[in-house]
Amino acid sequence: MSARVEVDLEKFAANLRRIRETVAPASHMLVVKDDAYGHGLPALVSRAVAEHVEWFGAFDVSTALEVRVHGGEGPRVLAWTVYDDSDIDAAMDASLELGIGDSALLARVIARARARGLSARVHLKIDTGLHRNGFRVEEWTQAVAQARDAAAAGLLRIVGVWSHIAEASESEDDAARAAFLDAAAALPEAPVMRHLAASAAAFARPEFRFDLVRIGAYAYGIRPEGGPPDAELGIRPIATLFGTVVQIDGEQAVLDVGSLDGLDSRLAGRLEVGTPEGPRALLAVTATAARVAGWPGARVGDDVALFGGRAPSSATDAAELVGTIGEQLVLRISPRLPRRYC
Ligand SMILES: *Cc1c(COP(=O)(O)O)cnc(C)c1O
Numbered sequence: 001m002s003a004r005v006e007v008d009l010e011k012f013a014a015n016l017r018r019i020r021e022t023v024a025p026a027s028h029m030l031v032v033k034d035d036a037y038g039h040g041l042p043a044l045v046s047r048a049v050a051e052h053v054e055w056f057g058a059f060d061v062s063t064a065l066e067v068r069v070h071g072g073e074g075p076r077v078l079a080w081t082v083y084d085d086s087d088i089d090a091a092m093d094a095s096l097e098l099g100i101g102d103s104a105l106l107a108r109v110i111a112r113a114r115a116r117g118l119s120a121r122v123h124l125k126i127d128t129g130l131h132r133n134g135f136r137v138e139e140w141t142q143a144v145a146q147a148r149d150a151a152a153a154g155l156l157r158i159v160g161v162w163s164h165i166a167e168a169s170e171s172e173d174d175a176a177r178a179a180f181l182d183a184a185a186a187l188p189e190a191p192v193m194r195h196l197a198a199s200a201a202a203f204a205r206p207e208f209r210f211d212l213v214r215i216g217a218y219a220y221g222i223r224p225e226g227g228p229p230d231a232e233l234g235i236r237p238i239a240t241l242f243g244t245v246v247q248i249d250g251e252q253a254v255l256d257v258g259s260l261d262g263l264d265s266r267l268a269g270r271l272e273v274g275t276p277e278g279p280r281a282l283l284a285v286t287a288t289a290a291r292v293a294g295w296p297g298a299r300v301g302d303d304v305a306l307f308g309g310r311a312p313s314s315a316t317d318a319a320e321l322v323g324t325i326g327e328q329l330v331l332r333i334s335p336r337l338p339r340r341y342c
Contacts, residue, residue: 031216033059101125123160128176240308274305
């Protein structure tokens with residue numbers, strides 16, 4: 001074989017079960033932005049549906065439509081980035097839900113619903129301090145009134161109130177939670193679902209779970225920098241980046257994966273990789289190749305696990321060697337490298 005990303009769908013299913021147990025009775029929205037964090041959206045959405053995941057979080061509408069294609073009509077799918085009116089129309093046609101955090105967009109959604117004689121399902125987003133869109137606190141009362149009027153006219157259904165938090169410091173998160181609760185109090189009625197937490201807060205802080213948690217990283221077995229160890233969390237990395245030996249050069253084995261494939265060249269001299277004879281040093285990374293310290297009996301065609309679940313270092317551990325986060329290391333892997341599922 002040649003360089004590839006292998007994704008273990010059994011470990012993925014186990015992570016999903018672990019998340020479900022941890023956050024219950026809250027529901028798990030599986031976040032699948034960036035091609036399911038580089039793991040390949042189609043296979044992961046299909047498996048997640050088979051594992052009874054009922055909510056997907058999809059960044060933009062085109063990703064949400066992909067979830068519909070691979071996950072069917074059953075799941076609820078939230079997109080929180082809308083580029084133009086055709087996104088709004090597509091969302092209504094495919095029964096997607098839209099995360100709305102500004103009044104111009106809210107007005108456009110209402111206008112499209114009126115023009116089409118349809119009703120849009122929206123989750124209103126309050127900015128609780130991250131300033132990554134969301135209605136500002138001083139805009140909130142007006143936004144809720146605007147949405148309620150449209151709901152009364154049958155143009156909207158307000159199905160959620162949500163926000164996104166930094167998950168970097170407990171005190172900032174606590175302040176964000178208090179602001180969130182104030183905002184949510186304006187919409188106490190069912191079926192308005194409240195959701196605030198992503199991976200880290202959903203696991204560490206039960207009072208952040210509310211009705212729904214939006215988890216990406218932990219589902220893929222990627223933990224945030226400085227987070228608790230995987231064993232403590234009960235999650236495992238599902239992907240492994242493999243290279244194969246294409247040449248033996250003296251005491252070194254040359255692999256068919258380089259920085260153009262997304263292997264961070266700063267890992268050279270820092271990372272131990274998994275060879276058939278155990279861990280060896282990654283010596284160099286060029287644009288198209290990597291060099292690894294040789295091992296007895298090394299042969300062209302041998303597999304070497306660079307990082308991930310079946311390598312000595314997880315993506316998160318490898319990332320920490322070069323001062324980044326596991327998610328970045330995984331997202332950098334080129335989409336041209338094949339994903340294989342086992
Ligand atoms: C990416 C994202 C998440 C998931 O975050 P993880 O830390 O990967 O679990 C949740 N909510 C929003 C709005 C996001 O953009």
